[in-house]
Amino acid sequence: MEIEDLVRAALAEDVGTGDVTAIATVPPGTRAVARITLKAPGVLSGFAVAEATFRACDADVALEWHVVEGERLAPGTLVLTATGDAAALLAAERTALNFLQRLSGVATLTRAYADAVAGTSTRILDTRKTTPGLRLLEKAAVAHGGGTNHRVGLYDEVLIKENHAAMAGGVGAAVRAARERFPDLPLVCEVRDLAELDEALAAGAPRLLLDNFDEAGLREAVARVGDRADTESSGGVTLDSVRARAATGVDFISVGALTHSAPALDLSLILEPLT
Incomplete structure (x- = not known):
């Protein structure tokens, strides 16, 4: 399955007809910066699919990765900074994290073996x-x-x-x-x-x-x-x-x-x- 198709299906499952909480609480046009941080030691993977998730929600999002895949990292490490539409960042948040957490878990366990x-x-x-x-x-x-x-x-x-x-x-x-x-x-x-x-x-x-x-x-x-x-x-x-x-x-x-x-x-x- 192509990454774009995978992301589309995952977002459809999560966002559905719309993020009602963001619609109710985030004024239209609000911009924000999202920072993803590591909370446990590990090895990261899944950057491409996480990036595709953010871009599917906001084509103009600015993404900056602060680490590389395969690197051993400590808790507290800043992984990604994403700047864009606040509601779009919230829509992408869970799906992007799900991909990153799952794939990074695989990479971390593999590193242990x-x-x-x-x-x-x-x-x-x-x-x-x-x-x-x-x-x-x-x-x-x-x-x-x-x-x-x-x-x-x-x-x-x-x-x-x-x-x-x-x-x-x-x-x-x-x-x-x-x-x-x-x-x-x-x-x-x-x-x-x-x-x-x-x-x-x-x-x-x-x-x-x-x-x-x-x-x-x-x-x-x-x-x-x-x-x-x-x-x-x-x-x-x-x-x-x-x-x-x-x-x-x-x-x-x-x-x-x-x-x-x-x-x-x-x-x-x-x-x-x-x-």
């Missing part, structure tokens, strides 16, 4: 467990937090999971069929045990998704694979466990929580009238 594996060769991956309509924005937020993007959707990478393997007649058959049909696409094959790992390797899988392997199992799998394929750990990853998983030598760790469980980052907007 990336920090937890710092010094290893393991990279943190996102998944498709995203908010409907926000996938590209949330994946951008993961990148701002220091993570690496996995596939965008069902169309840009072959990811063989247990249900696909069952329909194809096994892991090896699924890998061979996918490589024949889509030879130019990246391919990842989920394996649940060492027998499936051997089968997938024999079929030519370039990356193995080691699903719900414990740490001992991951070490054994990584040693068995050697340099024949990349390895990815998934399933039940937490901030407490991710460092130990990275220590097993896997190349990637995919974390669904980055996008399905990230808490919103606390931001506030204060409006002051211009005289």
